[in-house]
Amino acid sequence: MNMALLRRSATYVLLSLAAFISVFPFIWMALGATNKSNDIVTGRLSLGSNLLVNFQNLLAQVDLVRVFGNSFLIAIISTLLTLAVSSLAGYGFEIFRSRVRERVFQLLLLFLSIPFAALMVPLFVLISRAQLNNTFIAVILPTIASIFIIFYFRQATKAFPGDLRDAARVDGLKEWQIFLFVYLPTMRSTYAAATIIVFMGAWNNYLWPLIVLQTPENKTITLVISALTAAYTPDYGVILLATVLATLPTLIIFFVLQRQFVQGMLGAVK
Amino acid sequence: MSSLSLKGIRKSYGSLDVIKGVDLDIKAKEFVVFVGPSGCGKSTLLRMIAGLEPITGGDLNIGGKRMNDVDPSRRGIAMVFQTYALYPHMTVRENMGFALRFAGVAKDQIAKQVNEAARILALEPLLDRLPKELSGGQRQRVAIGRAIVRHPDVFLFDEPLSNLDAELRVHMRIEIARLHRELQATMIYVTHDQVEAMTLADTIVVLRDGRIEQVGRPLELYDNPANQFVAGFIGSPKMNFLSAEIVEKIGASVTIELVKHPGTRLTLPVTGGAVGEKVTLGVRAEHFGLPGKGSVDVTLHVDAAEHLGSTSYVYANSGGELVVIEHEESRHTNGNDRITVSISADKAYLFDSAGQRLR
Numbered sequence: 067m068n069m070a071l072l073r074r075s076a077t078y079v080l081l082s083l084a085a086f087i088s089v090f091p092f093i094w095m096a097l098g099a100t101n102k103s104n105d106i107v108t109g110r111l112s113l114g115s116n117l118l119v120n121f122q123n124l125l126a127q128v129d130l131v132r133v134f135g136n137s138f139l140i141a142i143i144s145t146l147l148t149l150a151v152s153s154l155a156g157y158g159f160e161i162f163r164s165r166v167r168e169r170v171f172q173l174l175l176l177f178l179s180i181p182f183a184a185l186m187v188p189l190f191v192l193i194s195r196a197q198l199n200n201t202f203i204a205v206i207l208p209t210i211a212s213i214f215i216i217f218y219f220r221q222a223t224k225a226f227p228g229d230l231r232d233a234a235r236v237d238g239l240k241e242w243q244i245f246l247f248v249y250l251p252t253m254r255s256t257y258a259a260a261t262i263i264v265f266m267g268a269w270n271n272y273l274w275p276l277i278v279l280q281t282p283e284n285k286t287i288t289l290v291i292s293a294l295t296a297a298y299t300p301d302y303g304v305i306l307l308a309t310v311l312a313t314l315p316t317l318i319i320f321f322v323l324q325r326q327f328v329q330g331m332l333g334a335v336k
Numbered sequence: 337m338s339s340l341s342l343k344g345i346r347k348s349y350g351s352l353d354v355i356k357g358v359d360l361d362i363k364a365k366e367f368v369v370f371v372g373p374s375g376c377g378k379s380t381l382l383r384m385i386a387g388l389e390p391i392t393g394g395d396l397n398i399g400g401k402r403m404n405d406v407d408p409s410r411r412g413i414a415m416v417f418q419t420y421a422l423y424p425h426m427t428v429r430e431n432m433g434f435a436l437r438f439a440g441v442a443k444d445q446i447a448k449q450v451n452e453a454a455r456i457l458a459l460e461p462l463l464d465r466l467p468k469e470l471s472g473g474q475r476q477r478v479a480i481g482r483a484i485v486r487h488p489d490v491f492l493f494d495e496p497l498s499n500l501d502a503e504l505r506v507h508m509r510i511e512i513a514r515l516h517r518e519l520q521a522t523m524i525y526v527t528h529d530q531v532e533a534m535t536l537a538d539t540i541v542v543l544r545d546g547r548i549e550q551v552g553r554p555l556e557l558y559d560n561p562a563n564q565f566v567a568g569f570i571g572s573p574k575m576n577f578l579s580a581e582i583v584e585k586i587g588a589s590v591t592i593e594l595v596k597h598p599g600t601r602l603t604l605p606v607t608g609g610a611v612g613e614k615v616t617l618g619v620r621a622e623h624f625g626l627p628g629k630g631s632v633d634v635t636l637h638v639d640a641a642e643h644l645g646s647t648s649y650v651y652a653n654s655g656g657e658l659v660v661i662e663h664e665e666s667r668h669t670n671g672n673d674r675i676t677v678s679i680s681a682d683k684a685y686l687f688d689s690a691g692q693r694l695r
Contacts, residue, residue, distance in 0.1 A: 232388050233421035233482075237435035238409030251425040 098306035106302040120303040128290050137269060137286040144206045144268035149260055152212050156219025157245060178213050182273065190277055204278040209268060215260055222256040258326030266316050287312045338399030338412060338489035338522055339364045345394035347380055354380050356546040362524065367516050370526045371533040372543035378526045379494055385524065386415050386492050399489055414483035418495040420475045422467040429463040432482045453484040456518065473504045493525040497532065509535060530570055542566050564691035567618050573649060573660040578617045582609050592617060594634065596655030602632045604681050606695045609688065618685035621649065621662040630678025638673040650675060
């Protein structure tokens with residue numbers, strides 16, 4: 067056998083292995099949602115017939131509409147505000163010149179290295195003093211100014227043609243109108259990619275909501291799934307079904323925006 | 337249509353002076369071309385007129401009003417960019433009507449003005465297309481259409497044809513010249529392509545290093561360049577420069593000797609200059625004559641020859657100085673040949689060591 071064929075075969079084997087490792091948890095999750103807890107524990111990996119029962123059990127334990135409503139509300143508002151504030155900041159950092167611009171930006175990047183665990187306690191004190199504990203605002207507020215998204219938009223803005231801004235100025239647009247009517251529609255794919263990143267982050271956020279949301283009626287889906295696992299005898303069928311349901315929105319958003327996502331990511335790094 | 341006047345216009349970035357005091361009067365309906373090498377400040381000057389770059393010093397008047405600090409949209413100008421700068425998410429129609437929409441013009445009036453501009457530029461079939469569905473030439477026509485729609489007093493063009501291929505560039509050049517005739521508008525056009533400058537301009541402004549070198553009609557600049565820089569910049573192929581030295585000065589004439597051709601002497605009617613002074617002899621490619629038909633003959637080594645059919649260019653070497661020759665005999669000359677040509681004193685230029693014209 068010649069070397070080229072051997073090399074290609076090895077590549078395929080490795081890629082298949084990587085694909086299997088990536089996809090297996092999702093398959094296992096989806097199959098598990100149709101099985102009984104006992105079957106899952108014993109390692110059954112085929113389609114079961116317990117989906118409806120699991121669903122009924124989930125509904126009996128969790129007010130799904132409310133929990134999903136909470137998660138959606140937080141994720142959507144958080145995404146909209148984060149995109150609005152952070153894209154504006156990224157645009158501003160790139161477009162407007164100032165002597166301290168680079169210093170401030172470097173400082174921001176430095177802040178990226180501070181782990182959330184270190185910010186948790188002061189943030190909690192801050193939120194408590196503002197009497198925002200156990201509100202959605204408390205969950206949303208700290209996420210709005212995302213340094214990563216500011217950085218991402220600044221990088222993407224480098225590809226935004228300066229002539230387009232000049233043409234808009236000659237056409238009589240004010241700076242905020244240029245941002246709204248020229249920059250925003252031109253950078254659609256960048257926004258699409260950022261939407262996926264921010265929405266996923268907000269939807270999957272666990273630690274901070276766990277700290278600030280105390281009452282059951284305010285809980286989000288991540289907190290509820292976590293609570294399901296904390297039972298004395300956890301029902302894995304129910305847990306995996308809840309996990310499947312929790313995964314669906316991000317999956318849908320990703321598939322709807324994936325073309326723009328890829329374009330947006332390319333635009334940011336080109 | 338407005339006239340423009342620039343008085344002592346300066347632009348600095350910190351301690352770096354980019355435009356170093358420009359005085360210029362542009363008459364209404366005039367087609368003025370700013371030309372110069374890269375980095376000479378021509379685009380910066382245009383952007384200052386447009387209001388896209390703040391003016392550090394001096395006065396800019398458009399239509400008799402001082403415009404230094406007036407918003408770009410209120411200067412009565414419209415600008416066409418090298419990159420077209422069309423809004424990618426809008427159709428041609430929306431692109432063209434965008435400025436009017438923001439100026440609060442009524443919808444039916446916008447439609448009327450857009451249709452009128454589309455008619456002038458033959459853009460009617462493209463009105464509902466997006467910029468990405470257009471070719472380079474069509475995009476540039478839309479960009480010009482966007483400017484026309486606004487009925488500006490002054491049109492500003494920033495190297496509008498640089499992104500087009502050679503054939504399309506010629507076509508668009510003719511189109512722009514036609515537009516100027518039709519619209520009777522004041523136009524300022526920036527280019528580094530001196531052929532565009534020569535063919536389009538009523539007046540050419542040659543810039544170098546943030547200063548105006550010469551202002552004049554195209555043939556005036558070609559025939560009577562103020563200095564060696566303008567002589568070298570205007571004309572294609574560019575003027576040939578041969579180093580020489582003044583060896584004799586009698587009354588109002590000097591005799592020079594070509595440095596690379598000892599013994600080859602030429603007497604020119606020049607009042608300035610002194611014996612021993614290093615000078616530069618300027619000869620245009622088409623001014624070389626047949627041997628014996630001029631004031632003096634020189635024999636050169638041919639590096640290459642380009643026979644274009646209607647004309648031929650011979651690239652010859654005069655002791656390291658490149659000489660381009662265009663004349664009847666060129667058609668039969670090839671690389672590695674030797675060629676003898678004559679230089680006529682009445683068609684030659686002479687520049688001093690600082691590049692100023694002596695003759």
